[in-house]
Amino acid sequence: LKEPFPSELLPFVFEKLPEILSTVSSTGVNQIRREFSDTLIFNGLYEQTFHWDGSYYTALGLGAYLGAEGILCRGANKVQLENLAKIHWPENKKLKISQNREELTGKVLCIQDDFEECQESRKEPENGEDIWKLEDKLLGVLYLNSRKNYQMYQPGEKEKFFQMVPVSIREGSSAHTLYFYPAREEVRKMAERFISSQSQEDTSVPVSIEELTDSQIQIRMLEGILAATEKRLTEYIKTEKELRRELELVTQGKQFQ
Incomplete structure (x- = not known):
């Protein structure tokens, strides 16, 4: 279903209902959960x-x-x-x-x-x-x-x-x-x-x-180290830029005092 669809009408969509109903929101299926043999209720984080x-x-x-x-x-x-x-x-x-x-x-x-x-x-x-x-x-x-x-x-x-x-x-x-x-x-x-x-x-x-x-x-582990190092360098560069920007703001503030 590509468009929003009322959950209470889902049982009428299938010729044969699936045994398990899966959802990220229990409130959205409360009215129809009895139609299924079992339910799997996930959480909002599961969307990620x-x-x-x-x-x-x-x-x-x-x-x-x-x-x-x-x-x-x-x-x-x-x-x-x-x-x-x-x-x-x-x-x-x-x-x-x-x-x-x-x-x-x-x-x-x-x-x-x-x-x-x-x-x-x-x-x-x-x-x-x-x-x-x-x-x-x-x-x-x-x-x-x-x-x-x-x-x-x-x-x-x-x-x-x-x-x-x-x-x-x-x-x-x-x-x-x-x-x-x-x-x-x-x-x-x-x-x-x-x-x-x-x-x-x-x-x-x-x-x-x-x-x-x-x-x-060995190659996979070295690739992991390289990727981890690149990740850390990116984080360090970002932190350095933020600190330099903060330092400039503080320095400029003192000059105008």
Whole structure:
């Protein structure tokens, strides 16, 4: 439907109703939700983050493979993760998704994304160091890097960055790289097996994972460092210009006093 359409008339549009109704606003479908077997209610942020369903889907797949029982959601769309988990998380495995690490028990995968709307609601430090207090429970941190802010890399931390496992996903003609920082070597090996197993599965699925050679991994990581460095330089230049402009205004103000 390209034009605005009354939601209460939607049941009359289909010859056979879909089983699941999905929406970003529960109030818009309250009158018709009983017509469907199930509903997925997203939030307003999903209008921005739906582009990265493939990343969230891959994150859940990795979490299930690693045996995670909890997901620590930092800077990611929690509602999006929860709704996709209803569809893609194995029924025989328990899962709790929270923005508070104290609510999680068992093995935990931290999923980090760069949406400010979510980050503002966090009370934990931005640098993420506190999550390592989970000790043996933490499997690692998966950086979705949706907005390409490259939170996982800081200047001078090349060695740390190269300890990460790149997860190359493809949706149609577009490709994107997630970065996984494993807490332990055995978790790294499991993540690598996950990538290998997924790359050999049905290639007709919307989201596919590409298994990279050693040289491709090195190239992908160097490309990540270059992109992160360019991002930081752009931010520094912008900050410098703002500070110089502010300094000029203050200096001019003193001259007229």
